[in-house]
Each structure stands twice: as structure tokens, then as C-alpha cells.
Amino acid sequence: MPKRSRQRRLAELSDRLQELSERLEPSEQPAVAAELTAPSRWREAVRILRKTDRLLALRIGRKVVNHLCSLGLDEAQRLLAEADAVDDPSALLGESNVPAPKHALSTSILLGDEPFALAATHLGEAELLRLLRRWIMEERAGAFIRVLGNPRSTLQEIGESLRYHRRSLAAEDLAASICRTVRVLLCQRYLTDQLEFLKVAKDAATTEDFDDLIDRLVLPPESHGKLGGKGAGLLLASWTLDPAETAAVACAITTPSVATDIDLAEVRIPRTWYVASDAVLDFIARNDLEDVMRQKFKDVAEVRSDYPNIIQLFKHSLFSPEIVRGLSVALEDLGERPLIIRSSSLLEDRFGTAFSGKYKSLFLANQGPPERRLEAVLDAIAEIYASVLGPDPIAYRRDRGLLEFDEQMGILIQEVVGRRVGRWFLPAFAGVAFSRNELRWSPRIGREDGLVRLVPGLGTRAVDRIGDDYPTLLVPGQPTLRANVQPDEIARYSAQYVDAIDLDQGAFVTVPLAEMMAAAGADYPALDKVFSILNEGMLQKPVPMFLDPAEQDLIVSFDGLVRETSFLRQIQAILVRLEAGLGHPVDIEFAHDGEHLYLLQCRPQSQGDDAAPAYIPRELPAERVVFSAHRYVTNGTVPDITHVVYVDPDRYAALPDRAAMLATARAVGKLNSVLPARRFILLGPGRWGSRGDITLGVSVTYADISNTAMLIEIGRRRGGHLPELSFGTHFFQDLVEARIRYLPLYPDDTGVVFNTEFLLGAANELAALVPEATALADCIRVIDVPAVTGGQILRVAQNADLDEAVAYLAEPT
Amino acid sequence: MSATTAFNPFTMAQTQFDKIADRIGLDDGTRALLRSPLREYAFSIPVHMDDGNVQIFRGFRVQHNDARGPCKGGIRFHPLETFDTVRALSMWMTWKCAVADIPLGGGKGGVICDPHNLSAREQEAICRGWVRQLARDIGPVTDVPAPDVMTTPQHMLWMLDEYEAIHGGRYPGLITGKPVGLGGSLGRTQATGFGVVYCLREALQELDIQPQDTTASVQGFGNVSQYAIELYHELGGRTVCVASWNQAEQTSYSFRKADGIDLDQLRGITNRFGGIDKEKASDLGYEILPGEAWLTQEVDVLIPAALEAQITGESVADLSGRVRVIAEGANGPTTPEADAVLERNGVFVIPDFLANAGGVTCSYFEQVQSNMNYYWTMDEVLTKLDHKLTDAYHSVSELARKQKLYLRDAAYVLAINRVATACRDRGWV
Known part of the structure; x- marks a missing residue:
């Protein structure tokens, strides 16, 4: 029997069975209930089964008997023995070391009515019909699994097979083990081979999810590719947020304060198309670019100088007709909306490798006739393919031994979330969020409270760190605690520019905020959620009718968003759900068009090499420890510190006058400019950056400390009172953007080390480095660590999980 | 660490006072009275925090002297606030009001807290709690607070609202720093910068220099500088250099144009x-x-x-010999070592607490307008400000001339003598 027609008949049979069993379901309609008593609906079913597919009927007959045996029915045992012509079934279970005889099988018993009649008697007709249907479904699924499990099957074949079997796979009563096998295989073929990922994905995914996916997947001929990290991560996140998953994940959520009334079904995923990762291989082969790919083994300088040519070479290469056709369909579906073309490499965003931002993402205005839009998309994809050979990714891969790994690159074609505002297209706001907060400006903020970096417009500015332009920092678990509280602080540490797509120019642009607001005015989406008006030192809510951007000072404060919407609770619910579901801290990218929140990306929370929990050495000899801490510790290692600048709290407090204290700040500023950048740390009393009463801390500005690797505040008890430290609040956000670490020390706590012998005893370089500050040499100690330790350096290991930090002398790395 | 060995701001303020008192020859009684505040309040403010806990915050108010009028001075929110800091600052407010010759005394207050650790609701609770503890001891004609370190107009409005709820009426004169429309005064933005140039104008006149023949160099391009330059240009002067902070580069630059900067053009960028x-x-x-x-x-x-x-013992040597007048718009831009050099070289320094008294004078105007519930136009405010500061300047410079004092010393002497006289006239000492 031809395979296809058999399948079709199976489908019909299954439908017929469905119909029969529906009529047998207990119903409120008396007429149907009466039919229950009508004899032998099952006979009709079995008749059809035998007629349709004799082999199948035989297998099903055996399943019936096996099932009845498992229920302990003696008659069934007898039937089975007859069917297999076994005299003594128990003999097979013994310890006999002689091969069992091969018997002739008697199929007639299994093809007859007897097993079914027995089942109808013992199970009831309805149950029998249900079982028949389920077994037929399993037979069909089996066919699909054979395609799916065959490594030679192409994604085209799998897709076709999935489309064909979609209905039987959706059957509710399909055996759990089969469903699971199908899900695992689907995840493996489309998403990743990584075990950690599969473990999570197989439970979050449903076959319907893949059913949706294959319709939006562009494949090269004979594809064996995958979606790549970004694509897989986004899909996994969206499945995890699916309300159907809620119950399972909710059990795993332990954070007590998380809102339970947030409807995560409200969270959307932008319409996305995917290009399989092996399309790049097809592209390379088609255009004879294999030689170029060996570029990665050259030295970085050469890679850098060749890179511009490679981009052009790629841009002038051709895609296979299949890809071009697929992308045309995608563009038809996506319409004339701005797009972002994102890389989704197999190396990127994997569990354990932080490979974020190394490959390109390109924005396209996507306006105009279809041919032109298609050309732009092809051009962008070629450029992203070329970025595999960019100097940064290559250097990064070389450092991590990933160079040999064959770099396949999936592509995401995603509609940009947003609205048209004047000539621009942009979301109301966008940003990134982390489920673990590693930047606490208040002791009231815990790690599990999370962190959001929020900007108006496209989220590119929340990811990057840019001079005098700041994202707004919010803590989902502590929405009322803001990093900046005074109106002038809020204004200073806020967005001054907006990234958007200029629809007229067809380009990605950065627009000064004032210019955009002058043009957009009250048309800006969610205006009163994003902006406040700074008026006479008060932050006021903008009233669209009275908005006058020329006269009013519009500040990005997100006050309205925090006060009047459930946005932060929504973000927190997402983060907590994803962290619980994925079993790993996560970071996400999102955008909001003023009405809906869209999830753009999800991946394990990136812990740059310097931000992972550090190993805390335990057996250090006392003389090698310079200080230790066990409060408000964040994660990370500050390696290879060559200089320690220590402002002694007692001696600073004992300075004769204000002028001496101001001179101390100036000397620190000088040291900041002469010491090697990021190779020294600053330790000082109380609050760095104090104003007014500068006995409380050295009155530096951010410019005076901008090159330090670490800012440390020492809180010593004074007459039973422990001073509150600043947590860097005077320039907290500057520290964040420059990745300067902050640590408070409490030397009077029991169990901590504060090695004054080293800090006060080691030779002081101050006079040599800043001669004009020689008079302050008592108060300011500058220690050249290698010089006084015979070549050692200072390393600060911080571990937030243990809430412990230790600074110790070690051999340089 | 023993706090006593550190320089204590209050001890420092007393030492400064003692020097001037010696100079004036102040009698022991007056000296003892003025060395310490008249009244001090310290109290607890219980606040129900957002997480359900109760936290107790420590609040202060110090009324240093009200012989010349109701106390005036800010409320600071600072995590390391000390009573002595508040005492020192309240004393300084007494002198500051006296040198500007406005009928107000000196006060200061605060709460030990860091707003960065507090939600807006918790801050509001602290503000209202502060007023509940002091509602009988402050008022539009007794003690008038204002915003200060880490306090904002919003805090002032919460405090005013609580006070009015307790006293059952509208008393906008309780507090200053309010927005226009809720009892604030026009001209607050301009006041300090204009004040600097009112004093500068009078100083030039005394030195017999025509403003239109002068050029200036300014550090800073914020409110104070911009309005100072605006008025200076109206007088005919020419600003050839402005220094301004570059946040992105974390450094400052000087912007020079030999034929004079175009203020509007520069403001535009x-x-x-x-x-x-x-x-x-x-x-x-x-x-x-x-x-x-x-x-x-x-x-x-x-x-x-x-x-x-900014002008220190070292940098003073770099000043051009042409400089005749330094008008201190910032607080404490000149160190004592530089002062000595400038005095020797005959450079005319208009001291900070006279030159930047425009701010406190405008606060005084706000209190006056609030108390009569009638608000002046911008012109009225600025005209009155001009009169007030011109008079204040001349009183100081006349004393300096007569007594051959450095202007900074003259300002202190004048201020302390005014307060001492008021105390004596009232029969307190």
C-alpha cells in the first residue's frame, strides 16, 4: 500500500472512531444515551480497521490483548498464549540458558472479534473506542517520529511531515512518552543540541508551537540547520510565558512578593521570521567563499584590515533561489513595517557563553516597493554573515577556544515594535531587564529584586553605554526606590537622545530628545508615562492639552509608568517566571509601543568574565589579606590591581581644616590621572563625593575617580553610631556606566579583616606621584603593590551568593 | 575614630565668630548669646515604611537668632547629618541675612536620612512627621524653612500642607522655595546671578571704572553665570571667556572669544x-x-x-595683573591664602555671602508676598532686589573703606554688629 494513501486512510479511520466515541460519550441528550445500549458500535470500528489496514488491525489486536493482560485478565492471557502459540509463558522468564523455541504466530486470533469483544465487556465500549483511537494515533505518530528521528531527514521533510501529522499529534490522549519524544526531537532538530537547553525546552514546548514555527522558517535547500541562540532563546521564553505553562512554573517560584495577578498572556512577541543557520553555509558554498572563511585563522590586525573588503564581497554574493523565495514570502507577511535583522548564531547566547553583541543587528526602514525591500533584507543578511569574520568576534572566539567551531548563523527577521511619530518610527520606550540585580544603590535592594534599564525610543541606547546620556534605572522588586531622587539628579541622569528609524530617510537615526519632542509633541506614544515636566524644581505630569515642548522642560523620568501602570510588576513577573522556568537568571530585551509590552530577546543573564561570582579563597595567610567584607557584596573579580589609594578615615577626620580636606580631594583627582587606569582602587572614609559637610567623606567629583577600578567606602563606628554609607549615590549611575565596582567595608564588624598594618605600613608613593600633596602624606597613602610585595598584585574577589568579598595579594595572572 | 579631633563645623563657625567679635570688641554677654543658638529642637519621626516596618528618623531644627526677624534657613536631608553641622549652618544664616540687611534671623534644620533609600511616600511621611513635631515652633512670623541639601520644592509643599492642616488655614509664608502659583516668587532663577552684577556694578562705580570699558571671564555657565553675564552685558561689559563642565568627557573647558561671547548664541548650544x-x-x-x-x-x-x-594660594599667581574685581558667585571660591595675596595686590573681592545674597533676598521676598497673599510682577521683584543689594553692598563697602578692612572681613563685622545691636536694643543683653 502506498504510504501516503495508508496515512490518509488512517486519518479517516481515526476520524470515524472519534465520531463513534463522541456518540458514546456520556451526554445530557437522552437520545444519544439510549444509543449506548445499542450493541456493538465497536464491531463497526474493528470492521473498518480490518478493511483499511490489515497489518495495523493485527498490531492493534495485539495491543488490546496486551492491555487486557496488564489488567490481569486470565482470558486475555489465554488469548495471548494462543496467538503466540506459547505453551508455557513462564518458561521464558526463567533462568534458562537455552534459546527459546521460535513459534509460528497465529494471527487469526488477533484479527478476530474475540479480543475486542472481551475488551468491550471488561472496559466498556466507550473506553475501547477511546483506546482504539489512541493506538491508531500512536501509529501515525510513529511514522512521524521515524522521519524526525532520522538524522538524514531535512528540515523540509520534517516540516512537511509535521504539517501532515499536525492533527494527530495534537491529540489529547496521545501517550505522554510519545509526546515527549516528539518534543525532544523537535527541539533538537530546530533549536539546539545543548542538553541544558533541551531539558528546559522539551517541557515548555508543544508540537503546536513548532507547527507555528515551520510556517515562518526560511530554509536553504536540503536544510539541516537550526534557529540559533537568539531565535531559540526567544521561542523558549515565549513558551515559558505561555499561560498554559503557568501552573507548572508557578510551583517553582519562591519569591514571595511577586504579583500573581499579572496576566502574562498580555506579553507579546513581535512577528518574527527565521532563516535557518545553515543558510550561511549554502551562501558560502554557492559563492565559493570557503577561502574567505579561513580568514579567522589570520592574526587580528590582518582580520581588521581585510574586514571592510569582506563585507563588500559578501554583499555582492548571491543567495539561493529558495532563500530569496522564502524571504519574499516573509516580507509579504511582514508588510511595510520597519524590521530588525538580527544574528542568531549557534555560539551566541548559549548557556554559559556570553557572546552577546558580538555579531551585528541591523535596522531596516523596509519602505517602498517589494523588490527594493527584499534587496535591502538580502543586503543586511549578507552583512551579518560577513560579521562572522569581524575582528571582534574572531578575537573573542580565539580567546575562548571557539575558533574551530563551525560558525553557523541563523537570522531573525523581526518587525520593529513601535509607532510612527512624525517622520520617525519608534517604540514609546524599550530596554533591558535582569532577573538578578548586581547594582544596588541602597541596602534595601536585594539581588532578587532585578534591574531594568529603560530608555525612550529604540532599546539600543539601553544596551550601550554612552557618555552624557543615561538610561533610567528601575528595580522591579522595589519600584519606589529610585537611583536618582532629586529633580535635578533625575534630569541629569536621564536620556538626552532617542534612537529611532527615520522613515523618510530610511535610516536608523539618533535624534536629540528636544528635537524629537519639538516635532512630535503630544503625539509621542504614552507621553505622560515616559516624561515629566521639570518646572521650578518640581516634576510634574504632562497634560497633553497643555503640552508646549518649546517652553516646557520635558524630562524622561518614567514617573507615570512607575506610578500609574503595572509595568514594573509585569516585568518582575516575566523575570521571575523565566528564571524559574529556565532554571537560570535571565536577561531580557523588551519594547513597549504605548499599548503592549513585547519581549524581544531572552538569554541567560550575561555575566561578563568580570561579573561572575568569584571564588573566595579560604586558606589565605593573614598577611596576604588586605581587607574582607560580608555585607552588600556584588559579584565579580577585580584582578591585577597594582596601586592602592587609601585615605585613612582617622587621619582624614583629624585634618586641621576644610582647606586640607579639599586639598585631599584634589590630590585624589591628580592620582586618578597619573595612576594606570582601572589598575588602582580607592579606599576612603564614609561617603565619597560629599558636599557641604565634607568631614563625612572626600569631596571628589566623578572626574576625580573616573579611572579607578573600584570605589570602596569605609564605615567605622563613631561613638556607637555606624555611619550610613553612600553606596556611590553621588555618582552611582556614572559608576554603573563605567563599570566601576563599589564595595562598602565595615572594619568594626566581627569576622572581617582590615589590614591597617599593610595600608599604613607600606611605603607611600604620594610625594613621588603628586609632589604638591606631600603635606597630606599622612592622610593619603598610595601603595605600589608590586613594589612592596616583590611583584605581587592585589586581587579583589567578590561573591554575592555568599555575600563575601576578600582582597588579597597574589601572583599576577 | 574620635569625632572631637576632627574639625567640627560648629567649632569652626564659633572660631570665625570669635575673631570678628574680638575685632568689634563685643561684650561677653552678647558674645555668649551669639556663640550658641537661641533654641534647638531634636526629635524622633516615626515612619511606617512601605515594607510594613516602622523606622524612626532623627529630626532637628536650630533657631540660632531671631533678634532681627523670623528665623530663616533650609532643611537638609542627609544620612550623616549632625547637630553641630546644623548649628554651624544656622549661625551662618544669621550673618547672611544680616549682611543683606533683610529682617530675618538664622535657622537650619534637617533629618538624618538618605532620600536614595526612601520611596516618595516615605519621604512625604518624613516631611509631614517633621512638621507635626514642630508645628508650634515654626511659622510664617517665627521660623521659615526652605529647601536645602537633598530637599526639593515638593518636600516644601508636603510640609506646608501638613502645617496648614494642623493650623486650619492657608499660611504660604510658612516656607519658601515654593513653585510660582503655590506661593512662590518670580525672579528666583535670576536673583543670584543678577545680585552678583548689582554688586559688581556698584563696585566698578566706586573704583571709577566704566562697565563698558571692562571685560570679564566667568567660571560656570549655569543659572548664576548666565544671568550674571546677561546683566553685565546690559551694563555694557564684554565677557571674553566662559568655563563650562563637559559631562561626557568629565572635564571642563574654557570657551574664549576675544571680541566677546554672544550670550544668546552660547545659550543655544x-x-x-x-x-x-x-x-x-x-x-x-x-x-x-x-x-x-x-x-x-x-x-x-x-x-x-x-x-x-578655585582661586588658591597657587593659582592666584596665574591671575592677570589687569584683574581689578572678583565677584564671588559661587560659595567659597577663594581660599584664605589667595585672599591674603589678593588683598596685598589690591584686587577688589566682593565676598560670596554678599555677592550671592540675591538668592536669600528673593526668599525673603517670597515670604513677604506669601504673608500678604499678593504677588509682585517680575519687574517689581527685580527692582526691589536691585535696591536691596545695592544698599547692602554700600553698607559693607563704606565700612570697609572707613575701617580699612578687606571687604570679606567688613561684611562679617557688619553682619555680626547688626545682630548684636538688635539683641541689645531688645534688651536681651
């Missing part, structure tokens, strides 16, 4: 924090020089209006 766009300035023909260059320009007038301790 300046952000709200007074940061001038370097590239655009360069395109407009400004020379971009290092941040310190403003100090060494060949000008007649220097207006330091940004940071403390």
Missing part, C-alpha cells in the same frame, strides 16, 4: 546643566581652552560662579 557643546562652540568660532584657562585671562573682572576653592 548649552544643555540644561550649563554644559556648552564643544564642537558647536568651535564651529561658532570659540577657542576651546583647558578648564583652568578662564582664570588666567587678560580681563578686568573675574566671576567664579561654579566651584569651591
Whole structure:
């Protein structure tokens, strides 16, 4: 029997069975209930089964008997023995070391009515019909699994097979083990081979999810590719947020304060198309670019100088007709909306490798006739393919031994979330969020409270760190605690520019905020959620009718968003759900068009090499420890510190006058400019950056400390009172953007080390480095660590999980 | 660490006072009275925090002296606030009001807290709690608070609202720093910068220098500087150099134009924090020089209006010999060592607490307008400000001339003598 027609008949049979069993379901309609008593609906079913597919009927007959045996029915045992012509079934279970005889099988018993009649008697007709249907479904699924499990099957074949079997796979009563096998295989073929990922994905995914996916997947001929990290991560996140998953994940959520009334079904995923990762291989082969790919083994300088040519070479290469056709369909579906073309490499965003931002993402205005839009998309994809050979990714891969790994690159074609505002297209706001907060400006903020970096417009500015332009920092678990509280602080540490797509120019642009607001005015989406008006030192809510951007000072404060919407609770619910579901801290990218929140990306929370929990050495000899801490510790290692600048709290407090204290700040500023950048740390009393009463801390500005690797505040008890430290609040956000670490020390706590012998005893370089500050040499100690330790350096290991930090002398790395 | 060995701000303020008292020959009784505040309040403010806990915050108010009128002074929110800091600052407010000759005394208050650790609701609870503890001891005709370190107009309005709820009426004169429309005064933005130039104008006149023959170099391009330059240009002066902070580069630059800066043009390329766009300035023909260059320009007038301790024992040597007047728009831009050199060289320094008294004078105007519930136009405010500061300047300079005092010393002497006289006239001492 031809395979296809058999399948079709199976489908019909299954439908017929469905119909029969529906009529047998207990119903409120008396007429149907009466039919229950009508004899032998099952006979009709079995008749059809035998007629349709004799082999199948035989297998099903055996399943019936096996099932009845498992229920302990003696008659069934007898039937089975007859069917297999076994005299003594128990003999097979013994310890006999002689091969069992091969018997002739008697199929007639299994093809007859007897097993079914027995089942109808013992199970009831309805149950029998249900079982028949389920077994037929399993037979069909089996066919699909054979395609799916065959490594030679192409994604085209799998897709076709999935489309064909979609209905039987959706059957509710399909055996759990089969469903699971199908899900695992689907995840493996489309998403990743990584075990950690599969473990999570197989439970979050449903076959319907893949059913949706294959319709939006562009494949090269004979594809064996995958979606790549970004694509897989986004899909996994969206499945995890699916309300159907809620119950399972909710059990795993332990954070007590998380809102339970947030409807995560409200969270959307932008319409996305995917290009399989092996399309790049097809592209390379088609255009004879294999030689170029060996570029990665050259030295970085050469890679850098060749890179511009490679981009052009790629841009002038051709895609296979299949890809071009697929992308045309995608563009038809996506319409004339701005797009972002994102890389989704197999190396990127994997569990354990932080490979974020190394490959390109390109924005396209996507306006105009279809041919032109298609050309732009092809051009962008070629450029992203070329970025595999960019100097940064290559250097990064070389450092991590990933160079040999064959770099396949999936592509995401995603509609940009947003609205048209004047000539621009942009979301109301966008940003990134982390489920673990590693930047606490208040002791009231815990790690599990999370962190959001929020900007108006496209989220590119929340990811990057840019001079005098700041994202707004919010803590989902502590929405009322803001990093900046005074109106002038809020204004200073806020967005001054907006990234958007200029629809007229067809380009990605950065627009000064004032210019955009002058043009957009009250048309800006969610205006009163994003902006406040700074008026006479008060932050006021903008009233669209009275908005006058020329006269009013519009500040990005997100006050309205925090006060009047459930946005932060929504973000927190997402983060907590994803962290619980994925079993790993996560970071996400999102955008909001003023009405809906869209999830753009999800991946394990990136812990740059310097931000992972550090190993805390335990057996250090006392003389090698310079200080230790066990409060408000964040994660990370500050390696290879060559200089320690220590402002002694007692001696600073004992300075004769204000002028001496101001001179101390100036000397620190000088040291900041002469010491090697990021190779020294600053330790000082109380609050760095104090104003007014500068006995409380050295009155530096951010410019005076901008090159330090670490800012440390020492809180010593004074007459039973422990001073509150600043947590860097005077320039907290500057520290964040420059990745300067902050640590408070409490030397009077029991169990901590504060090695004054080293800090006060080691030779002081101050006079040599800043001669004009020689008079302050008592108060300011500058220690050249290698010089006084015979070549050692200072390393600060911080571990937030243990809430412990230790600074110790070690051999340089 | 023993706090006593550290310089204590209150001890420092007392030492400064003692020097002047010696100079005036103040009697022991008056001296003892003025060395310490008249009244001090310290109290607890219980606040129900957002997480359900109760936290107790420590609040203060110090009324140093009200012989010349109701106490006036800010409320500070600071995590390391001390009673002695508040005492010192309240004393300083007494002298500051007296030198400007406004009928107000000196006060200061605060709460030990860090707003960065507090939600807006918790801050509101602290503000209302502070007023509940003091509602009988402050008032529009007894003690008038204002915003200060880490307190804002919003805090003032919460406090005013609580006070009015307790006293059952509308008393906008309780507090200053309110927005216009809720009892605030016009002219607050301009007051300090204009005040600097009112004093400068009078000083030039005394020195017999025509403003239109002068050039100036200014440090800072915030509110104070911009309005100072605006008025100075109206008088005919020419600003040839302005220093401004560059946030992105974390450094400052001086912007020089020999034939004089165009204020409106420069304002057009300046952000709200007074940061001038370097590239655009360069395109407009400004020379971009290092941040310190403003100090060494060949000008007649220097207006330091940004940071403390800019003219120091070292940097004073770099000043051009042409500089005749320094008008201190910032607080404490000149160190005592530099003062000594400037006095010797005959450079005329208009001290900070006279030159930047425009701010406190405008606060006084706000209290006056609030108490009569009738508000002046901008012109009225600025005209009155001009009169007040012109008079204040002349009183100080006359004393300096007669007694051959450095202007800074004369200002202190005058202020302390005014307060001492009021105490004696009232029969307190």
C-alpha cells in the first residue's frame, strides 16, 4: 500500500472512531444515551480497521490483548498464549540458558472479534473506542517520529511531515512518552543540541508551537540547520510565558512578593521570521567563499584590515533561489513595517557563553516597493554573515577556544515594535531587564529584586553605554526606590537622545530628545508615562492639552509608568517566571509601543568574565589579606590591581581644616590621572563625593575617580553610631556606566579583616606621584603593590551568593 | 575614630565668630548669646515604611537668632547629618541675612536620612512627621524653612500642607522655595546671578571704572553665570571667556572669544546643566581652552560662579595683573591664602555671602508676598532686589573703606554688629 494513501486512510479511520466515541460519550441528550445500549458500535470500528489496514488491525489486536493482560485478565492471557502459540509463558522468564523455541504466530486470533469483544465487556465500549483511537494515533505518530528521528531527514521533510501529522499529534490522549519524544526531537532538530537547553525546552514546548514555527522558517535547500541562540532563546521564553505553562512554573517560584495577578498572556512577541543557520553555509558554498572563511585563522590586525573588503564581497554574493523565495514570502507577511535583522548564531547566547553583541543587528526602514525591500533584507543578511569574520568576534572566539567551531548563523527577521511619530518610527520606550540585580544603590535592594534599564525610543541606547546620556534605572522588586531622587539628579541622569528609524530617510537615526519632542509633541506614544515636566524644581505630569515642548522642560523620568501602570510588576513577573522556568537568571530585551509590552530577546543573564561570582579563597595567610567584607557584596573579580589609594578615615577626620580636606580631594583627582587606569582602587572614609559637610567623606567629583577600578567606602563606628554609607549615590549611575565596582567595608564588624598594618605600613608613593600633596602624606597613602610585595598584585574577589568579598595579594595572572 | 579631633563645623563657625567679635570688641554677654543658638529642637519621626516596618528618623531644627526677624534657613536631608553641622549652618544664616540687611534671623534644620533609600511616600511621611513635631515652633512670623541639601520644592509643599492642616488655614509664608502659583516668587532663577552684577556694578562705580570699558571671564555657565553675564552685558561689559563642565568627557573647558561671547548664541548650544557643546562652540568660532584657562585671562573682572576653592594660594599667581574685581558667585571660591595675596595686590573681592545674597533676598521676598497673599510682577521683584543689594553692598563697602578692612572681613563685622545691636536694643543683653 502506498504510504501516503495508508496515512490518509488512517486519518479517516481515526476520524470515524472519534465520531463513534463522541456518540458514546456520556451526554445530557437522552437520545444519544439510549444509543449506548445499542450493541456493538465497536464491531463497526474493528470492521473498518480490518478493511483499511490489515497489518495495523493485527498490531492493534495485539495491543488490546496486551492491555487486557496488564489488567490481569486470565482470558486475555489465554488469548495471548494462543496467538503466540506459547505453551508455557513462564518458561521464558526463567533462568534458562537455552534459546527459546521460535513459534509460528497465529494471527487469526488477533484479527478476530474475540479480543475486542472481551475488551468491550471488561472496559466498556466507550473506553475501547477511546483506546482504539489512541493506538491508531500512536501509529501515525510513529511514522512521524521515524522521519524526525532520522538524522538524514531535512528540515523540509520534517516540516512537511509535521504539517501532515499536525492533527494527530495534537491529540489529547496521545501517550505522554510519545509526546515527549516528539518534543525532544523537535527541539533538537530546530533549536539546539545543548542538553541544558533541551531539558528546559522539551517541557515548555508543544508540537503546536513548532507547527507555528515551520510556517515562518526560511530554509536553504536540503536544510539541516537550526534557529540559533537568539531565535531559540526567544521561542523558549515565549513558551515559558505561555499561560498554559503557568501552573507548572508557578510551583517553582519562591519569591514571595511577586504579583500573581499579572496576566502574562498580555506579553507579546513581535512577528518574527527565521532563516535557518545553515543558510550561511549554502551562501558560502554557492559563492565559493570557503577561502574567505579561513580568514579567522589570520592574526587580528590582518582580520581588521581585510574586514571592510569582506563585507563588500559578501554583499555582492548571491543567495539561493529558495532563500530569496522564502524571504519574499516573509516580507509579504511582514508588510511595510520597519524590521530588525538580527544574528542568531549557534555560539551566541548559549548557556554559559556570553557572546552577546558580538555579531551585528541591523535596522531596516523596509519602505517602498517589494523588490527594493527584499534587496535591502538580502543586503543586511549578507552583512551579518560577513560579521562572522569581524575582528571582534574572531578575537573573542580565539580567546575562548571557539575558533574551530563551525560558525553557523541563523537570522531573525523581526518587525520593529513601535509607532510612527512624525517622520520617525519608534517604540514609546524599550530596554533591558535582569532577573538578578548586581547594582544596588541602597541596602534595601536585594539581588532578587532585578534591574531594568529603560530608555525612550529604540532599546539600543539601553544596551550601550554612552557618555552624557543615561538610561533610567528601575528595580522591579522595589519600584519606589529610585537611583536618582532629586529633580535635578533625575534630569541629569536621564536620556538626552532617542534612537529611532527615520522613515523618510530610511535610516536608523539618533535624534536629540528636544528635537524629537519639538516635532512630535503630544503625539509621542504614552507621553505622560515616559516624561515629566521639570518646572521650578518640581516634576510634574504632562497634560497633553497643555503640552508646549518649546517652553516646557520635558524630562524622561518614567514617573507615570512607575506610578500609574503595572509595568514594573509585569516585568518582575516575566523575570521571575523565566528564571524559574529556565532554571537560570535571565536577561531580557523588551519594547513597549504605548499599548503592549513585547519581549524581544531572552538569554541567560550575561555575566561578563568580570561579573561572575568569584571564588573566595579560604586558606589565605593573614598577611596576604588586605581587607574582607560580608555585607552588600556584588559579584565579580577585580584582578591585577597594582596601586592602592587609601585615605585613612582617622587621619582624614583629624585634618586641621576644610582647606586640607579639599586639598585631599584634589590630590585624589591628580592620582586618578597619573595612576594606570582601572589598575588602582580607592579606599576612603564614609561617603565619597560629599558636599557641604565634607568631614563625612572626600569631596571628589566623578572626574576625580573616573579611572579607578573600584570605589570602596569605609564605615567605622563613631561613638556607637555606624555611619550610613553612600553606596556611590553621588555618582552611582556614572559608576554603573563605567563599570566601576563599589564595595562598602565595615572594619568594626566581627569576622572581617582590615589590614591597617599593610595600608599604613607600606611605603607611600604620594610625594613621588603628586609632589604638591606631600603635606597630606599622612592622610593619603598610595601603595605600589608590586613594589612592596616583590611583584605581587592585589586581587579583589567578590561573591554575592555568599555575600563575601576578600582582597588579597597574589601572583599576577 | 574620635569625632572631637576632627574639625567640627560648629567649632569652626564659633572660631570665625570669635575673631570678628574680638575685632568689634563685643561684650561677653552678647558674645555668649551669639556663640550658641537661641533654641534647638531634636526629635524622633516615626515612619511606617512601605515594607510594613516602622523606622524612626532623627529630626532637628536650630533657631540660632531671631533678634532681627523670623528665623530663616533650609532643611537638609542627609544620612550623616549632625547637630553641630546644623548649628554651624544656622549661625551662618544669621550673618547672611544680616549682611543683606533683610529682617530675618538664622535657622537650619534637617533629618538624618538618605532620600536614595526612601520611596516618595516615605519621604512625604518624613516631611509631614517633621512638621507635626514642630508645628508650634515654626511659622510664617517665627521660623521659615526652605529647601536645602537633598530637599526639593515638593518636600516644601508636603510640609506646608501638613502645617496648614494642623493650623486650619492657608499660611504660604510658612516656607519658601515654593513653585510660582503655590506661593512662590518670580525672579528666583535670576536673583543670584543678577545680585552678583548689582554688586559688581556698584563696585566698578566706586573704583571709577566704566562697565563698558571692562571685560570679564566667568567660571560656570549655569543659572548664576548666565544671568550674571546677561546683566553685565546690559551694563555694557564684554565677557571674553566662559568655563563650562563637559559631562561626557568629565572635564571642563574654557570657551574664549576675544571680541566677546554672544550670550544668546552660547545659550543655544548649552544643555540644561550649563554644559556648552564643544564642537558647536568651535564651529561658532570659540577657542576651546583647558578648564583652568578662564582664570588666567587678560580681563578686568573675574566671576567664579561654579566651584569651591578655585582661586588658591597657587593659582592666584596665574591671575592677570589687569584683574581689578572678583565677584564671588559661587560659595567659597577663594581660599584664605589667595585672599591674603589678593588683598596685598589690591584686587577688589566682593565676598560670596554678599555677592550671592540675591538668592536669600528673593526668599525673603517670597515670604513677604506669601504673608500678604499678593504677588509682585517680575519687574517689581527685580527692582526691589536691585535696591536691596545695592544698599547692602554700600553698607559693607563704606565700612570697609572707613575701617580699612578687606571687604570679606567688613561684611562679617557688619553682619555680626547688626545682630548684636538688635539683641541689645531688645534688651536681651
